[in-house]
Amino acid sequence: MKKYFPFIFTLISCFTTILAQEENFFLIARNKGEKILTTGDTIRTFGFARKLSEQPGVPGPTLVVKEGDSVHIDLLNMSQGAPHTIHLHGLDVDQQNDGVPHLSFEIPHMEHGFYHFKAPHPGTYLYHCHVASTIHVQAGMYGLIIVKPSDGSNKTWDGGESFVNEHSYFLSEIDTVWHRDSVLLHPYDTSHVMNHIQIPHFDPQFFLINGLSDQQLLDSNVVFESSMGQQDFVRLANIGFCGVRVIFPQQLKARIVSSDGRPFETEESSDTIYVYPGERYGVLTKSSVEFSDQIRFEYLDLNTNQLKNTQVIPVSVQGQLGLPNFDQEEITAQLVPNPFYGNTDLHLSLREGRELTFKIYDLQGRLVEEHEERFFTVGQHEVALGKSLRESGIYTLQIISAGNVIQLEKLLRLE
Amino acid sequence: MPGWGKKLVALGLFFALCTPLFAEKLIDTLFLNQGKIEMVDGVQMPYFSFNSTSVFSKENTRLLVDVGDSLELLIVNTDSVDHAFQVKGLTASTSISANDSVWVNVELTETGAFIYYDPSAGEKYRYMGAAGMIVVRNPNQQTSDFYWNMKDHQSVYNVSLSEGQNVDWSQYYPDYFTINGRSNPDINADPAARVAGKVGDTLHIYMVNTGQSIHSIHFHGYHAKIMYSSKFPDHVGRNKDTFPIYGMEVVALELVPHQPGEYPVHDHNLVAVSAGNIYPNGMFLTLLIE
Numbered sequence A: 001m002k003k004y005f006p007f008i009f010t011l012i013s014c015f016t017t018i019l020a021q022e023e024n025f026f027l028i029a030r031n032k033g034e035k036i037l038t039t040g041d042t043i044r045t046f047g048f049a050r051k052l053s054e055q056p057g058v059p060g061p062t063l064v065v066k067e068g069d070s071v072h073i074d075l076l077n078m079s080q081g082a083p084h085t086i087h088l089h090g091l092d093v094d095q096q097n098d099g100v101p102h103l104s105f106e107i108p109h110m111e112h113g114f115y116h117f118k119a120p121h122p123g124t125y126l127y128h129c130h131v132a133s134t135i136h137v138q139a140g141m142y143g144l145i146i147v148k149p150s151d152g153s154n155k156t157w158d159g160g161e162s163f164v165n166e167h168s169y170f171l172s173e174i175d176t177v178w179h180r181d182s183v184l185l186h187p188y189d190t191s192h193v194m195n196h197i198q199i200p201h202f203d204p205q206f207f208l209i210n211g212l213s214d215q216q217l218l219d220s221n222v223v224f225e226s227s228m229g230q231q232d233f234v235r236l237a238n239i240g241f242c243g244v245r246v247i248f249p250q251q252l253k254a255r256i257v258s259s260d261g262r263p264f265e266t267e268e269s270s271d272t273i274y275v276y277p278g279e280r281y282g283v284l285t286k287s288s289v290e291f292s293d294q295i296r297f298e299y300l301d302l303n304t305n306q307l308k309n310t311q312v313i314p315v316s317v318q319g320q321l322g323l324p325n326f327d328q329e330e331i332t333a334q335l336v337p338n339p340f341y342g343n344t345d346l347h348l349s350l351r352e353g354r355e356l357t358f359k360i361y362d363l364q365g366r367l368v369e370e371h372e373e374r375f376f377t378v379g380q381h382e383v384a385l386g387k388s389l390r391e392s393g394i395y396t397l398q399i400i401s402a403g404n405v406i407q408l409e410k411l412l413r414l415e
Numbered sequence B: 001m002p003g004w005g006k007k008l009v010a011l012g013l014f015f016a017l018c019t020p021l022f023a024e025k026l027i028d029t030l031f032l033n034q035g036k037i038e039m040v041d042g043v044q045m046p047y048f049s050f051n052s053t054s055v056f057s058k059e060n061t062r063l064l065v066d067v068g069d070s071l072e073l074l075i076v077n078t079d080s081v082d083h084a085f086q087v088k089g090l091t092a093s094t095s096i097s098a099n100d101s102v103w104v105n106v107e108l109t110e111t112g113a114f115i116y117y118d119p120s121a122g123e124k125y126r127y128m129g130a131a132g133m134i135v136v137r138n139p140n141q142q143t144s145d146f147y148w149n150m151k152d153h154q155s156v157y158n159v160s161l162s163e164g165q166n167v168d169w170s171q172y173y174p175d176y177f178t179i180n181g182r183s184n185p186d187i188n189a190d191p192a193a194r195v196a197g198k199v200g201d202t203l204h205i206y207m208v209n210t211g212q213s214i215h216s217i218h219f220h221g222y223h224a225k226i227m228y229s230s231k232f233p234d235h236v237g238r239n240k241d242t243f244p245i246y247g248m249e250v251v252a253l254e255l256v257p258h259q260p261g262e263y264p265v266h267d268h269n270l271v272a273v274s275a276g277n278i279y280p281n282g283m284f285l286t287l288l289i290e
């Protein structure tokens, strides 16, 4: 009965709010998904698919909307077993759309249910089934909802900071015991008088990022690629039953700027972020050096705090990628000598006069020397560099023209 | 300089007039009692609790004070072995011999909540229940207050510990999860725990985790603001829907509901929404907003 009310409401709102941006999603709840694990084993999953011909993925499709959009989700249950729902985790929707069976409504086999909400604050949210949730979430019935700013731009929020690329890392685990039919096909009382469902001991063997682990994850080309000086946005979300300690390379200078769809009043600069079940974080990154490393995801047992597993996302920050086309022939640069003691000379040859700045960074990405911008004429120049380097080691020199890094050189200072 | 002197005198007068009105010395008694806690499925386990009489109750007495107050607590050990008493972050551990009592003074100078507990015997009595909360309020704020003493229990560990055996905490896997000693659906029957209010009300929720595990508490329907965090003072002011809380730590929230309805709050480690491995009898309750 309750299910039809929102449908009528949709019809009415279609006529009254023609100008508002409408976002419609169609999802099918299935309980016969197949997931191939990194070991090659296949397990049964529950999940959400966009069409009948599609396997339900773990996680389900990511739904991307803009702040202020009117979002409608039509969920069709095409599984033979228990009912399903969608809980719009963090979206603070009204009770009717909250997806908790005994407080909202549930969708039995071969029926549709309709969910409606206005996309709130930009941020990262979740959707997941709330029927026998311990089992249905572990079974795979979850996905991400991303709310972009109202103009759809790559900003953290309206008036927030811009970024070039965004990367979502959606964390969960798989315990294969929970994927046996004896667990998945639990008894269910739709009258909610006695929903006493037995759950197994939870001891996951697979620790997932975006549904993949280990070699499978690396084979999926998940590399975090960026360029020097480029700001990117990382969305972290945890729907699993472990805590995850996320450790960024310090060169990325991670700044935690938001959580659970709300900006922080005071951002936190930290390479380490703990993401517990149900939490989401927004992290801005920007490296001033070229480097390769990895983001580590350490899965922690919530009862013992013991490290259970580590997954990694490779990181590659390039010096030249994404820079405006610059004819390398126009400028040649050489450090003489290099390696060096004390200081060294940069021998420059320019085919065209231009303003140049020089910056030297240490391996931690700290700016250790900066030369004021000045004009260099066509021809040969020598610039003394490295006077402010105090410690021996490797440094990176950036040659900057019109705000762009046009050339990188490695310096090796000796004691 | 003379100006400063005047100001100091004025300030002194102000405090002299104010302090007797606001700061109170409160006297209270807590009895450390031994008993059994009964879980939602009828399973019983050995338990300890600080109560206001010598009769065992599974709920540790909540002490509610105003900021600036001081507490003069008489702790009575009704057990035949030694115990101890401590307020985390506020007092040192004080031991109490078997069938003896001690006075403990606690100064409450900061709003928030604090955990009192029995730190003796490697905190095994604390694990077995002996931990409650002192809530320090700002008396000038009009709020409805709710109190969640959250705890995880592995029934066989309680039995082993009460029999004097050792347990392996690296293998800890709790099978019961309670708030004020109750699980779903009984938590909603506890008016101190069950959040009820109206749209626009200022609701304060004091969460203390006196268990071992980390609990990640998710609110449906609303975001709330962290107003106190014992482990991460920097997190105060964050507006979130999910609040991790570490063992023996405190997080206090301010929630001003913007919409009516009945919405769940639960541990998003969904394994903790169970009792004796039965879903959904764990750390789950609802908010009821008119």
Ligand SMILES: [Cu+2]
Residues within 6 Å of the ligand: A083, A084, A085, A129, A130, A131, A136, A141
């Ligand atoms: Cu489901």
Ligand SMILES: [Cu+2]
Residues within 6 Å of the ligand: A087, A089, A126, A128, A278, B218, B268
């Ligand atoms: Cu959720």
